[in-house]
Amino acid sequence: MEPLIPPTDLDLQVAIGPLRLANPVMxxxxxxxxxxxxxxxxxxxxxxxxxxxxxxxxPRPGNPPPRIVETSCGMLNAIGLENVGVKRFINQKMPxxxxxxxxxxxxILGDSIEEYAFLAHELSGVxxxxxxxxxxxxPNVKKGGVAFGTVPEMAAAVTQAVKxxxxxxxxxxxxxxxxxxVAMAQAxxxxxxxxxxxxxxxxxxxxxxxxxxxxxxxxxxxxSGPAIKPIALRMVWQVASTVSIPxxxxxxxxxxxxxxxxxxxxxxxxxxxxxxxxxxxxxxxILTGIEHYLRQQGETSIRAIIGSLRLGV
Amino acid sequence: xxxxxxxxxxxxxxxxxxxxxxxxLHAPCIAAAAKPGQFIMAAxxxxxxxxxxxxxSIHQAATSGTIQLLFKVIGRGTxxxxxxxxxxxxxxxxxxxxxxQLPPSGPLCLIGGGIGIAPLFFLATKWLQQPRPPESCVVLxxxxxxxxxxQLATDFSELGCLVGTATDDGSLGHHGLVSDLLxxxxxxxxxxxxxxxxxxxxxxxxxxxxxxxxxxxxLESHMxxxxxxxxxxxxxxxxxxxxHVCKHGPVFNAEEVAWSR
Ligand SMILES: Cc1cc2nc3c(=O)[nH]c(=O)nc-3n(C[C@H](O)[C@H](O)[C@H](O)COP(=O)(O)OP(=O)(O)OC[C@H]3O[C@@H](n4cnc5c(N)ncnc54)[C@H](O)[C@@H]3O)c2cc1C
Ligand SMILES: Cc1cc2nc3c(=O)[nH]c(=O)nc-3n(C[C@H](O)[C@H](O)[C@H](O)COP(=O)(O)O)c2cc1C
Ligand code: FES
Numbered sequence: 001m002e003p004l005i006p007p008t009d010l011d012l013q014v015a016i017g018p019l020r021l022a023n024p025v026m027x028x029x030x031x032x033x034x035x036x037x038x039x040x041x042x043x044x045x046x047x048x049x050x051x052x053x054x055x056x057x058x059p060r061p062g063n064p065p066p067r068i069v070e071t072s073c074g075m076l077n078a079i080g081l082e083n084v085g086v087k088r089f090i091n092q093k094m095p096x097x098x099x100x101x102x103x104x105x106x107x108i109l110g111d112s113i114e115e116y117a118f119l120a121h122e123l124s125g126v127x128x129x130x131x132x133x134x135x136x137x138x139p140n141v142k143k144g145g146v147a148f149g150t151v152p153e154m155a156a157a158v159t160q161a162v163k164x165x166x167x168x169x170x171x172x173x174x175x176x177x178x179x180x181x182v183a184m185a186q187a188x189x190x191x192x193x194x195x196x197x198x199x200x201x202x203x204x205x206x207x208x209x210x211x212x213x214x215x216x217x218x219x220x221x222x223x224s225g226p227a228i229k230p231i232a233l234r235m236v237w238q239v240a241s242t243v244s245i246p247x248x249x250x251x252x253x254x255x256x257x258x259x260x261x262x263x264x265x266x267x268x269x270x271x272x273x274x275x276x277x278x279x280x281x282x283x284x285x286i287l288t289g290i291e292h293y294l295r296q297q298g299e300t301s302i303r304a305i306i307g308s309l310r311l312g313v
Numbered sequence: 314x315x316x317x318x319x320x321x322x323x324x325x326x327x328x329x330x331x332x333x334x335x336x337x338l339h340a341p342c343i344a345a346a347a348k349p350g351q352f353i354m355a356a357x358x359x360x361x362x363x364x365x366x367x368x369x370s371i372h373q374a375a376t377s378g379t380i381q382l383l384f385k386v387i388g389r390g391t392x393x394x395x396x397x398x399x400x401x402x403x404x405x406x407x408x409x410x411x412x413x414q415l416p417p418s419g420p421l422c423l424i425g426g427g428i429g430i431a432p433l434f435f436l437a438t439k440w441l442q443q444p445r446p447p448e449s450c451v452v453l454x455x456x457x458x459x460x461x462x463x464q465l466a467t468d469f470s471e472l473g474c475l476v477g478t479a480t481d482d483g484s485l486g487h488h489g490l491v492s493d494l495l496x497x498x499x500x501x502x503x504x505x506x507x508x509x510x511x512x513x514x515x516x517x518x519x520x521x522x523x524x525x526x527x528x529x530x531x532l533e534s535h536m537x538x539x540x541x542x543x544x545x546x547x548x549x550x551x552x553x554x555x556x557h558v559c560k561h562g563p564v565f566n567a568e569e570v571a572w573s574r
Contacts, residue, residue, distance in 0.1 A: 033542035040315050041406075041540075053544075061555055068537050068545035073361045075537060082544045082555065226361045254361070277537040278356065278364055280318050280406060 010291055011301040014048070014268050016246050017194030019131050019169040021048035021103055021269060024302060025259065025287045028250050028273030029054055029107035029133065029173070030079065031224075034093040035100060041280040045101035046287065048269060052093070054107040054135050055123075057115050059085035069206050069215040074227030074252075075274060076204050078218035081109055081138070086122050098128035105171065107133045111141040113161045120165040132168050134158060137175040137200045149175030149200070152187035159191035171248065174198040176228075176235055185239040185247075197248035197271060198239060199232045225274040226252040233265055240266025240307060254282060256289020266307040316409055316540070317342040323401045324379060330460040332386040333428075334395050341378035343407045347371045349436035350412025350506075350531055350564040354539040355382070356404040357390035366406060367391065368536050368559075370432035370508070383431040383465075409539045410563050413529050415440065416503040419449035423474075424517055426455045426491055426509025430465055432531055436506060437474055447475040451498055455491025455509065459484035492516045499524045506564075507531070511572075518567035528567035534558040 012023035026049040032038060035050045044050065062082025069076050084092065089106075097104045106129050110116040116134060123129055136149035136158055148154045159172055172188040174181055176199035185196050201222025206215040214220075232251020240247040249267030253259050254275040262270050275282035290302070299305060321340035328334055343353060354366035367390040373381040386395050397403060413436055415421070421440060423433040433452065440450055452474040456462045459480055466485075469476045477494045478486030487494055492513055495505070499520065507517050508531035521528035534546040541560035549571040550556040556569065 030544075031538075031542065033540070037538075037540045037542040041318055053542075062544060062547060064549070065547050065555075066535050067547060068535050068543065070363060070365050073364055075365060077537070077543070077545060079544045082547070225364055274364075274537075277543060278366055280538075280540065 009300060010294055011303070012291070014302060014306070016131065016171065016248065016269060017169045019103065019194070023048040023287055023290075024263065024269035025283055025290070026105070026248070026269055026271045027051055027276060027283060028271035029135065031273040031276045034089075034097065035104075036093075036096050038276070038280060042284055047102040047283055049103035049105050049130065050097070050100070051105040051107050051133055051271060052089075052097070053083055054081055054109045055083050055086050055089050055119065056081065056109050057086055057119060059083065059088065064217040066215065066217055069221070071204070071206055071223065072227060074223050074225035076206055076216060076221035076223055077201070078216045078221035080218065086119055090123070090126055094126060094128055103130040104128055105131045105133050107135050107173070109135040109138045111138060113158055116158050117161040117165045120162040120168075124166040124168055129168065131171060131194075132162065132166060133171040133173050133197060134162055135173050135200070137173070137177070147175060147177070149184065150178050152183050155184055156187040156191040159188045159193050163192040169194040171195045171197050173200055174239075175200045176231060177203050181235050182238050182242050185243050189243045189245050193245060195246040195248060195268075196239060196243065197250055199228070199235055199251045202228055202231065224252070226254055228252045229258060233261060236262055236267050237265040237309070253286070254279065256286045256293060259286050259290060260293055260305065263302070263306050264309045266309070268306055315346060316407055317346070319343050319405050319407075321380075321403050321405050323397045323399050323403060325399055326395070326397055329464045333461055334384055334386070335372070336382045336384065336394065336397065338380055338382070338403060338405070339378055340380050340405055343405055344374045344376070344378050344380045347374040347380060347408040347435070348412040349439050350432050351408035351410050352432075352539070352563055353380070353382075353405045353407030353409065354536070355394065357393040363389050363393075365537055366539065368533075368539060370531070370563075371408060371435055372431045373435050373438065383428065383434070385428045406539060410559055411561065413506050413531075413564050414566075416527070419445060419503055420451060420498075420501055421449060422451040422453065422495065422498055422502050422505045424453045424455075424491060424495065424505060424507040424509070426513040427457070427461070429507070429509030429531070430454055430462070432508050433506065434465070434468065437469060437472055441473050445473075447473055450474040451477070451502075453477045453479070453491050453494045455479045455513070457481045490516070492520065495520055499526055502526050504529065514567075515572040518570070518572055521567060529564050530567045530570060531564045532558050532562050532570065
């Protein structure tokens with residue numbers, strides 16, 4: 001079938017603050033490794049951006065197994081933020097990432113405000129890094145282990161500290177495990193965040209009735225996949241309706257239609273997570289599907305559909 | 314190393330025992346690239362539930378472009394696989410992971426427990442591509458009952474292996490553990506390759522360590538991606554660091570694994 005509008009005439013570009021993306025399809029942190037893992041399966045020059053596995057100052061070993069368990073239309077994970085640490089990331093993972101045309105966004109995590117700030121400083125001069133995404137769903141060790149992502153003042157403080165150390169665009173990734181995600185988004189917007197991404201995983205649990213044991217060694221873990229999509233969509237819509245910085249939609253996206261729903265709700269871009277596991281080609285298929293949708297809708301620019309949800313009669 | 318997301322077509326499905334099936338799939342890209350000990354991730358079912366692909370060892374790969382899986386029905390995913398019929402499609406991702414490292418010369422002993430026998434058939438086929446006497450490929454198979462291994466024991470014999478069997482109920486071969494069969498062979502062996510329950514592999518790894526025979530073990534872990542991306546498949550290594558079964562394994566030298574965890 002001949003496309004009504006040739007692909008070259010479609011404008012898929014979006015801006016995440018100062019960061020321009022060729023298209024709105026990104027990978028979600030922790031689900032796409034450091035890119036190289038998918039090199040044989042996905043064209044790493046074609047994605048809007050790749051967000052790499054969360055990086056901390058020192059390497060982290062992660063949690064004991066079992067770390068993952070499948071649930072209805074989803075999965076729980078308790079990886080425990082296993083990562084190679086910032087030095088090895090820069091020396092061993094960045095050389096490959098620099099060869100890819102897709103933008104590279106580094107997801108960072110820490111257990112103190114100082115650690116986040118230091119990471120931002122370390123990563124700022126590194127060639128090939130286009131933006132930072134701050135994972136604030138981590139316990140603040142100095143504040144009794146309360147997650148940065150659940151207290152607006154703490155999230156704001158992390159954002160400010162990171163912004164002070166870097167000129168890179170800063171995306172703050174919000175946790176859904178809060179009473180009021182809009183308050184969190186507003187707090188980080190006021191602290192200078194260039195964009196917010198949401199949602200991270202929802203805390204959940206699974207039990208093996210036969211053995212009477214939790215299915216994860218960590219007992220609790222983060223729920224992801226299609227099961228969380230309605231919650232993510234609702235939160236994205238609420239946040240996008242309130243803040244004026246760009247919103248990146250994440251949560252259960254597996255098809256182009258899913259992605260488009262997030263764009264309609266107000267997301268400027270989307271991240272694909274768990275779908276990379278059950279369908280490694282998901283990102284490229286979603287991109288192609290979005291192009292198809294635009295042609296079907298008679299639109300030439302992706303920006304025409306962002307936030308174009310029709311309300312009322 | 315290259316992996317493919319390939320839509321395979323079912324050529325045949327045989328029921329070898331009560332819950333044991335052998336599935337033959339046309340998957341030319343994976344068949345051509347596969348090495349013994351590697352595995353595939355299969356998308357059992359066509360919906361979002363069950364969501365994740367299931368890992369299966371490559372039981373056989375032929376130059377004609379087919380691969381075989383040997384699987385036991387234990388839950389929803391494997392139950393869906395057992396319902397496949399010729400002509401239907403099954404999305405595969407593979408070949409994945411690191412397979413068995415082999416010594417230049419034998420004799421070799423392959424020890425399989427239960428469904429762990431699956432990868433050993435491909436290994437034996439490759440090993441016996443060069444003309445070798447049966448004593449150079451000793452195969453020891455263990456299971457609960459005769460039913461589960463009768464067909465496989467015949468297949469290994471026909472391939473030209475020296476086959477020993479052990480069953481929990483004594484219905485075929487030695488009445489007891491398959492690892493009981495190993496000691497008489499140990500002094501001559503160049504290497505042992507094993508796949509099966511962890512307790513069985515730990516026992517075999519111990520016997521091999523005592524006699525300084527290299528031992529390659531194929532491990533299992535729950536997996537989401539099979540590509541080294543999710544870090545979900547970690548197992549504790551002997552060096553105190555976690556190893557990822559899908560990437561560093563599934564075949565590990567027994568000395569790399571922390572057996573008493
Ligand atoms: C590298 C590797 C090779 C394997 N090769 C074979 C093979 O050749 N033949 C065979 O029959 N089985 C093999 N297995 C085990 C097989 O993957 C499981 O039996 C299968 O995933 C069970 O799926 P289910 O939906 O039927 O069971 P369920 O219990 O319903 O599965 C629920 C979840 O747990 C996971 N799971 C359950 N048991 C296992 C297990 N033992 N190992 C890993 N994940 C598990 C499933 O993948 C799924 O995500 C292999 C496992 C690994 C890791
Ligand atoms: C195995 C796994 C590991 C993850 N690791 C990280 C991480 O390191 N940092 C982070 O910010 N989010 C991490 N996430 C969360 C995802 O990036 C994403 O926010 C979440 O999974 C929801 O999207 P999905 O439903 O499309 O997977 C991880 C998710 C999974 C499933
Ligand atoms: S299964 Fe995902 S890293 Fe091994």
